[in-house]
Amino acid sequence: MIEYSRQPHYLVAVDCIVFGFDGEHLKILLVKRGLEPEINKWSLMGGFVGPDESPDDAANRVLKKMTGLEGVYLEQMQIYGEPARDPIERTLSVGYFALIDIHKYEAQLNDDYEAEWFLINERPKLIFDHNQMVADARKKLRYKAALHPILFEMLPKKFTIPQLHILFEEVNDTKIDTRNFSRKITSTGLLIKLAEKDKTGSKKGAFYFKLDKKKYAANAQAFLNLVPNLKV
Amino acid sequence: MIEYSRQPHYLVAVDCIVFGFDGEHLKILLVKRGLEPEINKWSLMGGFVGPDESPDDAANRVLKKMTGLEGVYLEQMQIYGEPARDPIERTLSVGYFALIDIHKYEAQLNDDYEAEWFLINERPKLIFDHNQMVADARKKLRYKAALHPILFEMLPKKFTIPQLHILFEEVNDTKIDTRNFSRKITSTGLLIKLAEKDKTGSKKGAFYFKLDKKKYAANAQAFLNLVPNLKV
DNA sequence: AATATTAATTGTCTTTTTGACAATTAATAT
DNA sequence: ATATTAATTGTCAAAAAGACAATTAATATT
Structure with missing residues (x-):
């Protein structure tokens, strides 16, 4: 049988930068990480890509699970794949940004996850390279929003x-x-x-x-x- | 020791759509695939992401190896990650497009790989989802080039x-x-x-x-x- | 009831950019 | 000297952008 012999395999994850607007300020939705390492630190909403789903599917699944929302505006940004970005094991993460109506979210809050909205400029330090992801997402949001009605x-x-x-x-x-x-x-x-x-x-x-x-x-x-x- | 227990691991690859211009027409550089399955079929330049490199590193390495060129303009497009996109084993691929000076390439042709320039509109059918990648790359090139001097x-x-x-x-x-x-x-x-x-x-x-x-x-x-x- | 207050809404003018159009120029070939 | 060919340059009208403040519609106050 054909196989790709001895090529290394990696974990693949998705991370979502969720933007919202409270009428006055731009906000992002963060969660307290539920697994080691860095457990209980603030992080982006994310999860591993399952065997029967694409990264896009995974991002939608994660958002559904953590916000209750479906059909959210979701855009792939880029892949984050520095070899040492996750200290435990090599993990590549596909970054997405999501735009949601903050009021819809509040109505469907999922208590399984400790999630909280932060003013974009007053957010806590995040784990791993998530701070960079947020910076990239802001830039991409600005770029896209200048050209498209999103x-x-x-x-x-x-x-x-x-x-x-x-x-x-x-x-x-x-x-x-x-x-x-x-x-x-x-x-x-x-x-x-x-x-x-x-x-x-x-x-x-x-x-x-x-x-x-x-x-x-x-x-x-x-x-x-x-x-x-x-x-x- | 901490570990991400029993999460599935996948192969991660990169694929590059290499654009060139011969003075009259837009062209892309294709190679004959060197491994099964689909050996000897035309495909994009690609390779697996190694353990000590990022996808960007891998794309640069692949381009260097197959064209002899370094410092090429390279832009990440998106990840291709449908579960069944590779028939042998789950492989996620990061798509890149590259812009190179076709004349520089011709001077440094690497004989280890059977590579050939094709008119963008007269290219052969490619393996897997590479045809879709090319279509996406054209679109992205057009978009980017309308706004930035690339x-x-x-x-x-x-x-x-x-x-x-x-x-x-x-x-x-x-x-x-x-x-x-x-x-x-x-x-x-x-x-x-x-x-x-x-x-x-x-x-x-x-x-x-x-x-x-x-x-x-x-x-x-x-x-x-x-x-x-x-x-x- | 008249007036003050506050934020929403609307208008004008100038400058810049765009898009549609063809004539002129600089070389070589005849 | 003239013909040929592609490169280069110019004008004008329409549209878009940018700078600027007055007017309006409601409620609150006197």
Whole structure:
């Protein structure tokens, strides 16, 4: 029988950087690691790739298990494969970033795992190379979000322009002019204005919008340029 | 001693889509596979990730071994990890695309491997999921090249605007207006005009240019928009 | 009831970039 | 001297971007 004789075999894992938005700040979801080494230290959500699943499958499984959510926006970043990145045994990890509606998560909290949202800039030190993964994920999120309409994935079905505005500023860590932002975002044709207003933030209230799902599906790959003076 | 008990282990490989440009057409470099199964079928350049190297290291090693070239432009695409993608044994493969100066390669041909350049649109069927990898690589190359000045990696040190023009048209499979292209490409400030001319293509001759390496290093991450009406 | 307050919403102008168009130039060949 | 061929360069209108602040719609206050 044919075989690949004496080639080394490795563990393969996935790690997910889960982003959320609480209306004011960008956050990431971390868990306390449940196995040695570094047990009880904060880490990304991850797990080993099982024998009958692809890495993408594994990432979805891990997210489902730890957040209860399915069909989450998930994007493969890169593989982390330095020989010594895991001190116990050689493990290669496929890094993903996920965008979830933070409110959906809170409704489905899974008590089996000690998970907690952290402000992106006030997160604890993480194990292994997970700090690097987070840095890479932020960069990739910024890059992608400047060109593709993906940040909607972090907002509820009904959202306001000011909410979207703050989210873009958070992700890009920059100020964006209200008028120019509003013009750009509406000119995409992706937004449908609703009659209802969100009165929680101001006396006047801000109109809710929803995504035009058809156009969103068609334009998910389309180029936009939503962030001025973008530095990548 | 701590260990990750009874987790499955897999082979991890790398596969490289090597792009080159012969002055007229985009090409890819393929090799005849040297091991079973599918021995003597055309495939991408690849190999297993060794115990003391990262996937990036492995990709560079494979390229060095098969082309003689070092310091090649190499970009990680994604991992291919469907459980049954390799019929013999579960193998995950990290896909890379490489951009090389086809002339440098020809000077250093390695006879240990049966390698051959194929027109991108006239390539043979490849083994496993390598056909999909090539399709993904083309897409990613197009995407990246529309935003970043990477196509220079496929040209000699001295090149002409018409050469660059054809290369952009090839990669994007579209016609680009000469005047607009020239304006855009020169406005990047990345090109330095040389006194010498390339007389091989016309009576008038086309001026050679070279890259401004300092600006290139600084702008490798900078956004351009070199292809009009880009569809990704 | 009139006024103050607060955040949401909208508008204009200038500059820059894009895209669509063809004439001119520099060499060699006839 | 002229023809030929590909390289090079120019103009204009439309669209997009960027800089800038006034107006509006609600509630809160006097």
